[in-house]
Amino acid sequence: MDPMIRVLVAKPGLDGHDRGAKIIARALRDAGMEVIYTGLRQTPEMIVNAALQEDVQVIGLSILSGAHNAIVPRVMDLLKEKEMDDVLVVVGGIIPDEDAANLKKLGVAAVFQPGAALEEVVAFVKSAARVAS
Amino acid sequence: MTWGPSDPAQPRTLSGIPLDPHYGTPAPGEFPYTRGIHPTMYRSRLWTMRQFAGFATPAETNRRYRYLLQQGQSGLSVAFDLPTLMGCDPDDPTALGEVGKCGVSIASLADMETLFDGIPLDQVSVSMTINSPAPVLFAMYLAVAEKQGVPYSSLNGTLQNDILKEYIAQKEYLYPPRPSMRLVTDVVEFATRHVPKYNPVSISGYHIREAGSTAVQELAFTLRDGIEYVEWALQRGLGIDEFAPRLSFFFNAHNDFFEEIAKYRAARRIWATVMRERFHAQDPRSLKLRFHTQTAGCSLTWQQPYNNVVRTALQALAGVLGGTQSLHTNSLDEAYALPGEEAVTLALRTQQIIAHETGVTAVADPLGGSHYVEALTGEMERRALAYMERIDALGGMIPAIERNFPQGEIANASYDYQRRIESGEQTIVGVNRFTQEEEQKLKLLQIDPTVEKTQLDKLRALRAQRDNARVQAALAALRTAAAGTQNTIPCILDAVRAYATTGEICQTFGGVFGGWQERSVL
Secondary structure, eight states: OOOOOEEEEEOBSSOOOOHHHHHHHHHHHHTTOEEEEOOSOBOHHHHHHHHHHHTOSEEEEEEOSSOHHHHHHHHHHHHHHTTOTTSEEEEEESOOHHHHHHHHHTTOSEEEOTTOOHHHHHHHHHHHHHHHO | OOOSTTOSSSOBOTTOOBOOSOOSSSOTTSTTOTTOSSSSGGGTOOOEEOOEEOOBSHHHHHHHHHHHHHTTOOEEEEEBOHHHHTTOOTTSGGGTTTTTTSSBOOOSHHHHHHHTTTOOTTTSEEEEEOOTTHHHHHHHHHHHHHHHTOOGGGOOEEEOOOOHHIIIIIOOOOSOHHHHHHHHHHHHHHHHHHOTTEEOEEEEOHHHHHTTOOHHHHHHHHHHHHHHHHHHHHHTTOOHHHHGGGEEEEEEEOSOHHHHHHHHHHHHHHHHHIIIIITOOOSHHHHOOOEEEEEOGGGOOSSSTTHHHHHHHHHHHHHHHTTOSEEEOOOTTTTTSSOOHHHHHHHHHHHHHHHHTSOTTSSSSTTTTOHHHHHHHHHHHHHHHHHHHHHHHTTSHHHHHHTTHHHHHHHHHHHHHHHHHHHTSSOOBTTTBSOOSSOOOOOOOOOOTTHHHHHHHHHHHHHHHSOHHHHHHHHHHHHHHHHSSSOSHHHHHHHHHTTOOHHHHHHHHHHHHOOOOOOOOO
């Protein structure tokens, strides 16, 4: 049996819209992964520390407020600083196409925009986490 | 002979058939108001077309407001950015990347003056979607009125000021529930005494629904929140008929057409009964549930975005057939970004077509007496009352929130709905059926990236120019008021007039009340 994939689902920034984050967290859990949900209003520092403590393979960031261009690069920098580059980062939320392309250039593994199917997200995390481990 | 439904004195169908103001009994405008709060509804007064808007700097939003008013919109509705909603200034570290993004940034009275520049507050009603810092923004609005020479008694508008649904759904809370409820009640009391035409709280199901609740849950949790506000105001010593006529509500309009209509009808009946039987209200105005409707943002799809125009039109029609007092129609591009000007104009035109072309405004409660609609109204009422009884049994809404009861119910409903979409059990056109490869590209509103710097520079200049001794004295007085039991609004007004910032005032409260962190439920 495969070892369990550990995922941190995080809500950075001031945005309180957690419907998507909670649905994704449940879907990943139902797919057999171990999911840690940070709750609301996490700074990039808090998220990266939680990822370190919880020893996760994957971080999922949910951002609907338009602050992704400020928040995601900071998370990526902190992961590099702490030599945690092997942690897979996926982002979900209202992310325009151009921004999604830029985030991927920074090392984000996938960006899921509105309308992405749960199945697609689950399948991606499963396969990408396996390849990475 | 006058043709068509456009003659307000004697509406006719397009074939010329004259129409009564309503059909059947009981008449609309009679207790328990299931059929509407006025006997003639939209014949006497159309709903207020109120598009929620705000982005970037106060100057930019002011331009959008003037544009919307020119296009025939009848009231304003202010959308604030997240730092303002969370009571922090643009230079707060947590505000990084959020300034002016999903609403307008209002850091002080100076920003509020710019926001309403050239907009006479005695003539244009203003709704403000703000909750934890609601008393602060309310005070800034009053201070702008003072500067315009408009007496408080001429002010007409609505403050959302609904903290309970923040804990339940939208999560923009700052302080623990009880001190927050005290602030809500401070506004209710102050407005009742001094701003008599103003709605000091808009009890909102909208966000509960957007967080994924069912229509029944939206109905039940919203009305139970309403009961909580009434109880706090009564404990404050206000008479039920002094404040109850100014309580207003805000509901969602989602896809299930008849269920939405039944929801609004059931809401009026439950509220009228609760007000009369539980709170012994005498004034008929206390019994009448008035509400704003917004079409469901969460129903908008990224795929085939032009379909959103059609969804929104049908949802808006449900709101109108359900007897709404004001309406916001979402724009087709809102799954992508804040709406652009073309999109928002089309959304407003959607309302104007419903109002002026379809003829649905001629007859009040046109679906009243339908076997289906009446049965569904009754069933919504029964199910909502059952939920409300469960919350009563938990000791009221605050203990229910502390035990995560409404939050958990919503999370379950939200996951269940998403699973039904994923399995194809619930059809969403363009998403899980009738999909297409080629997507139309939209022209999206871009928020100028220099907004954050503009707001920061203004804030620094303000802090350098204002009388800081006066600010400190006002904040010290506010701290004392917050720690005591007196109404805090007069002290907030003094602080605001001295140009204390949104963040400074909210932090002053935070120093007295402490913060709040929810236990997250999955």
